[in-house]
Amino acid sequence: MERRRFLTRTGAGLAGLTALAGCTGDGTTTESDGTDSSDSTASDTDTETNSSSTTSEGTTTDEGTTTGSVAELSGTLNVATYTSFTGEDTAGNWLKSAFESEHPEVTVEFETPENGVNRYIQRQSQGASIDADVFVGLNTGELVRVDEQLDDALFASASGQVAGSDSVKSSLQFDPDGRAIPYDTGYISLVYDEGEVEEPATFDSLLEPGYENALITENAQQSDPGRAFLLWTIHNKGADGYLDYWTDLIDNGTQVLSDWSTAYQAYTDEEAPMVVSYSTDQVYYHGEGVDMSRHQVGFLNDQGYANPEGMAQFAGTENADLARAFMSFMLTEEAQAEIAVRNVQFPAVEGVESGGDFGEYALEPPEPVTFSYDELSGNVGGWIDEWARQVASS
Amino acid sequence: MDHRVDRFVLPAGAVATLATLLVVFYLPVGSVLASAITAGSRLTVDPLLTVLGDPFYTGAAHSLFVDPLGVSGGIGRWLGAGLPPVGFGLFGFTAYQALLSTVASVVVGLPGAYLLARFEFPGRRFLRSVTILPFVMPSIMVAVGFLAMFGRTGLFNDLLGLVGLGPVELTFTLEIVIMAHAFYNAPLVTRLVTAAWESVDGRRVETARTLGASPLRAFRDVIVPQLLPALGTAAVLTFVFTFMSFPIVLALGGLQLATVEVWLFDRVQNLDITEAATLGAIETALSLGLIYLYLRFEAMKLQSGGESRGLARERLVDGWRSLADPRRLGLLAYGAVVLVLFVGPLASLVIESVTTPGGQFTTEYYGFLLSQQSGSATGTVRPAQAVSNSLLFGVGALALALPMGLVVSLVATRERRGSRLAEALLTAPLAVSGIVLGLGMLQTLVFGTEILGHRLTVTGPVAIVAAHAVAGYPFVTRNVTPALGAIDDRLVDAARSLGASRARTLIDVQLPLIGAALVAGAAFAFAISIGEFDSTVLLAEGVDSATMPVALERYTGNRSLGPNLGPATAMGTLLLAVTTVSFVVIDRVGGRWEQ
Numbered sequence: 006m007e008r009r010r011f012l013t014r015t016g017a018g019l020a021g022l023t024a025l026a027g028c029t030g031d032g033t034t035t036e037s038d039g040t041d042s043s044d045s046t047a048s049d050t051d052t053e054t055n056s057s058s059t060t061s062e063g064t065t066t067d068e069g070t071t072t073g074s075v076a077e078l079s080g081t082l083n084v085a086t087y088t089s090f091t092g093e094d095t096a097g098n099w100l101k102s103a104f105e106s107e108h109p110e111v112t113v114e115f116e117t118p119e120n121g122v123n124r125y126i127q128r129q130s131q132g133a134s135i136d137a138d139v140f141v142g143l144n145t146g147e148l149v150r151v152d153e154q155l156d157d158a159l160f161a162s163a164s165g166q167v168a169g170s171d172s173v174k175s176s177l178q179f180d181p182d183g184r185a186i187p188y189d190t191g192y193i194s195l196v197y198d199e200g201e202v203e204e205p206a207t208f209d210s211l212l213e214p215g216y217e218n219a220l221i222t223e224n225a226q227q228s229d230p231g232r233a234f235l236l237w238t239i240h241n242k243g244a245d246g247y248l249d250y251w252t253d254l255i256d257n258g259t260q261v262l263s264d265w266s267t268a269y270q271a272y273t274d275e276e277a278p279m280v281v282s283y284s285t286d287q288v289y290y291h292g293e294g295v296d297m298s299r300h301q302v303g304f305l306n307d308q309g310y311a312n313p314e315g316m317a318q319f320a321g322t323e324n325a326d327l328a329r330a331f332m333s334f335m336l337t338e339e340a341q342a343e344i345a346v347r348n349v350q351f352p353a354v355e356g357v358e359s360g361g362d363f364g365e366y367a368l369e370p371p372e373p374v375t376f377s378y379d380e381l382s383g384n385v386g387g388w389i390d391e392w393a394r395q396v397a398s399s
Numbered sequence: 400m401d402h403r404v405d406r407f408v409l410p411a412g413a414v415a416t417l418a419t420l421l422v423v424f425y426l427p428v429g430s431v432l433a434s435a436i437t438a439g440s441r442l443t444v445d446p447l448l449t450v451l452g453d454p455f456y457t458g459a460a461h462s463l464f465v466d467p468l469g470v471s472g473g474i475g476r477w478l479g480a481g482l483p484p485v486g487f488g489l490f491g492f493t494a495y496q497a498l499l500s501t502v503a504s505v506v507v508g509l510p511g512a513y514l515l516a517r518f519e520f521p522g523r524r525f526l527r528s529v530t531i532l533p534f535v536m537p538s539i540m541v542a543v544g545f546l547a548m549f550g551r552t553g554l555f556n557d558l559l560g561l562v563g564l565g566p567v568e569l570t571f572t573l574e575i576v577i578m579a580h581a582f583y584n585a586p587l588v589t590r591l592v593t594a595a596w597e598s599v600d601g602r603r604v605e606t607a608r609t610l611g612a613s614p615l616r617a618f619r620d621v622i623v624p625q626l627l628p629a630l631g632t633a634a635v636l637t638f639v640f641t642f643m644s645f646p647i648v649l650a651l652g653g654l655q656l657a658t659v660e661v662w663l664f665d666r667v668q669n670l671d672i673t674e675a676a677t678l679g680a681i682e683t684a685l686s687l688g689l690i691y692l693y694l695r696f697e698a699m700k701l702q703s704g705g706e707s708r709g710l711a712r713e714r715l716v717d718g719w720r721s722l723a724d725p726r727r728l729g730l731l732a733y734g735a736v737v738l739v740l741f742v743g744p745l746a747s748l749v750i751e752s753v754t755t756p757g758g759q760f761t762t763e764y765y766g767f768l769l770s771q772q773s774g775s776a777t778g779t780v781r782p783a784q785a786v787s788n789s790l791l792f793g794v795g796a797l798a799l800a801l802p803m804g805l806v807v808s809l810v811a812t813r814e815r816r817g818s819r820l821a822e823a824l825l826t827a828p829l830a831v832s833g834i835v836l837g838l839g840m841l842q843t844l845v846f847g848t849e850i851l852g853h854r855l856t857v858t859g860p861v862a863i864v865a866a867h868a869v870a871g872y873p874f875v876t877r878n879v880t881p882a883l884g885a886i887d888d889r890l891v892d893a894a895r896s897l898g899a900s901r902a903r904t905l906i907d908v909q910l911p912l913i914g915a916a917l918v919a920g921a922a923f924a925f926a927i928s929i930g931e932f933d934s935t936v937l938l939a940e941g942v943d944s945a946t947m948p949v950a951l952e953r954y955t956g957n958r959s960l961g962p963n964l965g966p967a968t969a970m971g972t973l974l975l976a977v978t979t980v981s982f983v984v985i986d987r988v989g990g991r992w993e994q
Contacts, residue, residue, distance in 0.1 A: 089956035091778030098776040115778050119936045124841075126670060133846035133854070154670050224654050226665040255655070260571050263649035266955055267542050270964055273756050274550045276570050282962075289961035296757065349958060386669060393665070394455050397489065397657040 079110030082327045085125065085137035085319075088117040096347040097141075103343075104334050111327065122147045125319070126154045138322040139331055141188070143315045145179040146232065149381045160184040160317035167329050169336035173353050177313040179378050185315030188335045189350035192284040192309035192370050193233040195220075198299045201278035205303045208241050211254060218258035221268045222281040225389050228264040229312060234281045235392055236385075237310035240374055244388065248395055255399050284309050285349045287366040302368050309370025313353060408902060412806040416872075419803065420825070422857060423865045426848075427839025428831050432683065435676040446677040456659075458488030490681070493642055493658040496573065500580035500641040501634050507581045507740065508588025508633065510733045512626075515589065516596030518730070520715035527593060528979075528986040531586045531922060533741065535930035535978050537948050539955060540971040542650035543964055544744030545579055546570065547751055554747060555739065576652040580644060582740060584637040588630070594878060594919040595629035596622070598885070598912075601710045628697045628881035635693045636829060636877070639686045643832050664834050672838070679835035686830035691823035697881065698819060745975065752968035756961075764969035767960055780942045782970065785950035786977055789929055792860070792946060793981065796867035796928035797921055803868060804875025804920055809905075811876065812883045822880070826873045837933040840866070845937055858938045866934040871924030878923070882916035883909065918989030922982060929978055947974045 084097070091097040101113040116137055118124035128135050140160070151159050163170065164183030177187040195205055202219055205211055211220060223231025238254075239247040255261075260277065262268045272280035290300040316335060318328040334340055341352040345359035351367065352359060359367075376385075435446050450456050452464040462470055477485065486492070515527050533541075549555045549569045559565030569575040599622055607617040645660035654661070659678055666675035714721075721727055755761045768782045811822040828836075844862065847854035886909055894904040910917070932948045939945060945953070951974065954966040 087956075088778070088953055089958070091776070092953070092957070093771060093774035093776045093779045094959050095776070095778075097778065101777065116941075117778065120668075120841075123668070123670060127841065128846055131842065131846050150669065224649060224661075226661070227668065261649075261654035263646060266539060266964060267650040269962055270543060271546060271550075271570065273963065274546045275552045276546065276550055286962070289958075294757075393654065393657075396654045397661075398455065399655055 077110075078108045078327055078330055080324060080327055081112045081114055082139065082324055082331055083114050083116060083137045084139050084141055084331070085116050085118070085122075086141040087121055088119075090142060090348070091115045091117055094347065096344045099343050099347055100331075100335065100340060103340065104331060107334070108330070113331070122151060125159060126151055129155055129157065129159055135319055135321055137319055138324045138328040139316055139318055141314075141316045141335075143185050143317055144229070144312055145376065145378055145381055146385050148180055148185055148315070148317075148378060149385055152382070153386075158184075158320040161320040161322075161325070163318055163329065163332065167336070168333040169354065170332075172355050173336065174355050176373060176375075177311060177353050179313055179375070180315065180317075181378055185317045186332060186336070187313040187315045187353040188341070189344050189348055189353050190311050190313040191230075191350045192311055192368075192373060193230050193237060193281065194284040194309045194368075194370065195279050195303035195305065196272070196282040196286045197279040197301050197303050198275075199301045200298045204301065205279060205305060207306050208238060208250070211259075211305075212250075212257050214257075216257060216279070219277055220254075220259045220279045220281070221271050221277045222259060222261055223264050223268045224261055224393070226393050228268075230265050230281055230283065231261070231268075232389065233310045233312045235389065236376055236381075237305075237308070237374065239388055240310070240376065241306060241308075244384065247388075248391060251392060251395060252399070255396060261396055279303070283349075284370060285351075285363070285367040287368065288349055288363050291362065291366050304368075304370045307371040308374045309372075311373045311375040313375070314350065409806065409809065412802060413810060416803045416806050419799075419865055420828075420869055423840070423844070423862065424828055424831075424836070424869045427843045428683075428827075428836055429839070430843050431672070431676050431835050431839040432680045433676070434673050435680040446673050447681070450674065450677045450681065454488060456488045456490055456662075458486040458491050460487050460491070489657065489659055489662065492656075493660075496576065496580075496648075496656070496658070497638050497642040497644075499573075500577050500584065500644075501638045503577050503581040504584040504588055504637045504641075505630070505634055507736065508585035509592060509630070510730065511585070511589035511737070512592035512596055514715075514730055514733065515593045517710065517712060518715040519712040524986065524990075525983060527590075528922075528982045530590045530593075531926050532745070532975065532978060532982065533582050533586050534923070534926040535974065536583075536745075537930070537932065537951055537971070537974075538646040538650060539964070539967065540748055540951070540974075541579055541582065541647060541744065543751055543968060543971075544748040545575060545582075545651055547747035548739075548743040549575055549578070554743060558739075570651065571653050573652065573656055576648055576656055578740065579647050579651055580637075580641045582744065583647075584633075584640060585740075587637060588633040590919055590922070591629040591633040591878065592626055594915045595626050595881065596710075597915050598882060599625045599710055604710065625885070628884075631693055631697060632877050632881070635689055639689065639830055642686065643682060645834070660832060660834065663832060667834055667838055675838070676835070679832050683827070683831050683835070687823055687827060690826050690830055691819065694819045694822055694826075698884075748968055749972050749975070752965065752972045755965070756963050761965075763960060764965040767954070767957075767966040768969050768973070771954075778942060780945045780950045780953045782950060782973060784943070785945050785947045785970075786973065788860075788944060789946040789948075789974075789977070790981065792864050792867055792935075793925045793928040795864035796871055797925045797985075799864060799868035800872040800875055800924035801917065801921055803872040804879060804924070805917075807872065807876045808879040808883050811880050822876070826876065828869050829873045833933045837937055840934055840937050859940050860944055862938045863935055863944060864928075866938060867928035867931050868924070870931060870934075871927035874923035874927065875917070875920030878916040878920035879913055882913040886912050914989070918986060921989060922985050925981065925985060926978070929974075929981070947977065 086097060089095065097115055101115070104113055105111055122140060122143060125135055125137065125140065127133075162183045163186060167186055170183075170186045173187050177190050179185065179187065197205060202216060205216065210216065222234050225232040225235040235247075238250055242250045260271075262271060265282070268280055269282060271277065272282075284302050284304070286300050286302055287297070290297065316332055318325060318332065322328050335344065336354055338354065338357050341354045341357040342359045344350070345352045345357070345367075346361060346363045349363065349367075351369065358364060436442055436444070438445065448464050452461050454461045457464070459473075462473055477483070487494075511530070515523060515530075536544075547553055551566065551568060551570065555569075556566040559567065569578075603621050604617050607621050608614070612620065642658070643660050644658055645664060648656055648658050649661060659682060663675055663678040663682070666672075666678065715727065715730070716722070722731075752764055753760055753762065755763075771779055772781050772783055774781070807822065807825050811818055811825075844857040847856035849855075890908055890912075891904055894908045895901070899907065929946075930948060931946075932952065935944070935946050936949055936952075939949065947970065951967050951970040954970050955964060957966055960966060
């Protein structure tokens with residue numbers, strides 16, 4: 006079998022990318038670091054010199070200044086996303102107010118179908134109209150599904166047309182056709198109770214007696230972190246070895262629950278001392294009186310599985326300019342820092358430092374890994390199905 | 400005037416019922432299930448054979464579909480090998496756990512009916528009103544309650560520890576899944592059988608007793624036959640519901656205990672509509688087949704009685720000596736079981752809503768509800784609006800489901816050829832997976848259906864109420880049909896021969912006699928509407944139509960207070976409170992014309 010080429014980001018690569026990002030005019034990084042607190046309010050946009058946005062801070066007045074098209078933007082932008090991206094205190098709500106105050110003639114509306122991107126795949130294949138202009142919250146596996154299900158393009162390629170997209174970390178870029186642009190990422194890791202178990206160091210160690218009945222994960226068929234954890238094991242054990250590994254894992258008492266909420270609840274209730282979760286766990290748990298021993302983050306094999314979230318412009322939108330302006334806006338340094346904090350995910354743009362608790366307590370894995378679009382395409386469905394059949398039959 | 404009512408109202412009601420069913424049920428479901436048996440425009444059995452012939456789905460039975468001729472040889476080899484255990488795949492396991500769940504629900508539910516129907520005690524009416532509370536609880540909340548109650552460090556183990564027992568490890572076992580299924584469905588048994596027991600004709604029992612029958616004999620020969628239809632209905636429905644159980648299985652048991660519905664959901668997620676439809680079609684065929692067989696059995700057993708006068712209730716506590724009565728001791732023990740299995744998880748849920756993950760008291764989850772209420776951001780679901788939507792849809796669904804259910808019952812109790820089959824088909828909303836219905840609604844109602852060049856969509860509050868009514872009316876029918884059938888035909892004939900129209904006979908003679916059944920049916924219809932999630936989110940246009948379960952689901956995904964289900968448990972407690980009050984009101988209002 007052909008040896009798989011895995012996307013990993015080595016230390017050297019990281020340094021190179023940072024240097025590259027420096028070249029693309031992201032020189033204000035340090036400056037904005039210093040003004041983090043004031044940076045987080047929507048009105049204070051003056052520190053922006055990111056290549057993505059125009060310098061039209063003047064849009065708080067009635068007329069846009071000389072910068073042309075951006076200042077003249079008007080109309081309603083329909084953003085399709087997942088439900089928890091919208092509502093009080095969310096990234097979506099912040100983006101809406103910030104973008105609207107920058108472009109007074111623009112209104113941002115959200116639609117949040119329960120079945121996510123599937124809704125639009127189904128609408129397209131049945132010839133029903135699609136009212137949304139941008140989709141926010143697309144991951145690699147979903148993009149693979151879009152392409153497997155549809156002959157006609159659902160999303161338009163945005164390469165070269167969305168300012169700022171070249172500053173996105175290359176390790177997170179997952180769409181070879183440049184339609185989906187990552188705007189943030191989570192890293193799937195273990196969260197464990199160091200009072201109960203030793204730090205789980207490797208995938209193989211999970212099979213040891215010390216970790217018997219110790220791990221709760223989520224069903225890869227229906228849960229993002231569950232799927233990411235399964236893919237992570239495939240990443241390490243190979244497509245022809247992961248099922249054997251899982252046989253041993255299940256034999257050692259690993260439980261596969263429905264989704265993240267129930268799995269984490271079971272962990273909270275001390276049903277098991279380890280759970281598959283996110284490396285941002287301590288953002289919620291720190292400070293006085295919090296028992297940090299139950300919120301240790303374990304990076305197996307010094308890795309974490311990246312699950313980048315992307316945004317893409319619908320091919321049929323009549324608001325392409327507006328859609329691209331919004332996408333650019335999401336990549337500005339200010340928005341990136343806000344999304345990180347409010348969505349509890351890491352920024353996708355190189356060099357953005359998110360402040361506050363997030364910056365301090367969100368842990369990044371030494372070696373982020375993930376499968377690329379090409380590696381998942383044609384494989385991911387079968388991998389998950391064979392795994393699920395094996396677990397259900399055991 | 401009355402005769403015009405006769406000629407038009409009932410047929411018009413039947414037509415309206417069918418039209419509603421057609422739009423919000425048969426059309427959507429048909430659009431999905433059709434893909435199980437068609438390829439392009441021709442019929443095919445290939446998808447069915449693919450699923451049935453897959454050992455993962457059907458285990459040893461797959462050879463029936465792959466190699467029918469080799470089956471006898473296979474059985475021979477099996478006999479020769481000394482009857483080793485055989486598995487029947489995902490379908491086999493699903494049926495197995497459904498059977499166990501049914502037995503558990505009946506065992507737990509029946510004593511409750513006995514208690515509620517035969518004894519008088521303070522709080523009896525309240526208890527009867529809130530019996531079906533578990534019905535409306537979203538599965539994530541039941542999971543939270545069960546983990547807190549029966550988990551490794553849960554309250555149950557604390558209690559066992561007090562009496563020197565335990566601890567027991569229940570999480571991730573088949574046992575806890577079956578307990579959760581009993582939690583949901585034993586109330587169904589209790590409520591249906593209570594309604595039947597309350598309308599047992601007391602005079603017949605007296606007659607039997609005066610003829611020298613022992614109390615046990617009178618119970619067996621007179622009461623049991625009158626309870627069987629309700630018990631049978633409850634058992635069949637429990638089996639059908641637990642066969643199609645989905646979120647709770649994976650939340651408490653894990654993927655190793657997966658049911659067919661888990662795979663059906665996965666196929667829909669992956670947009671493998673053909674296989675999803677095939678799984679759904681097989682489920683529906685099995686469920687409908689079972690319901691049809693049961694209805695035939697019920698029609699055979701159903702006996703008409705006289706005007707029911709009901710049995711006098713005994714006082715539960717009647718002096719100190721009554722406490723030594725073995726029946727009362729048994730009921731006392733039963734009370735303990737109820738406390739653990741039903742009150743335990745619900746109370747745990749309420750406790751979770753005021754407890755931080757670290758175990759301290761907090762009111763911040765309720766503060767969260769208040770902040771959502773005053774929130775101005777788009778996409779914010781406001782709790783008060785969710786409550787009022789739920790109540791509004793619930794009342795609407797109830798108002799629609801009662802006449803629909805009554806019409807179907809009237810049709811069903813006419814002895815005509817095929818009326819069993821018709822009733823089975825009209826009971827189909829109970830027998831179709833919510834996932835299939837949801838997918839169908841999406842394809843036909845939400846995306847719209849092309850009619851005369853226009854794309855017609857059916858969404859919004861009216862569609863939600865119709866969908867809820869369709870999901871709820873079979874409960875009305877299942878409560879009312881046995882009661883209606885039990886009315887002595889001579890009463891109806893007498894009224895008619897005295898010149899009363901059919902409508903007048905219905906209103907003056909039949910309805911008062913089936914009051915208890917109607918109220919029970921109404922409570923179920925309301926409960927179904929309050930608890931409904933799948934079609935509500937599909938048909939809702941934005942957050943303005945959000946109901947309590949929708950709000951709860953949204954708060955589950957909210958991380959503003961950290962990664963815990965606190966805000967959701969606060970909403971769950973609110974849901975519990977609102978529903979409790981509603982059930983009491985329904986029973987009180989309904990009780991006025993029950994006698």
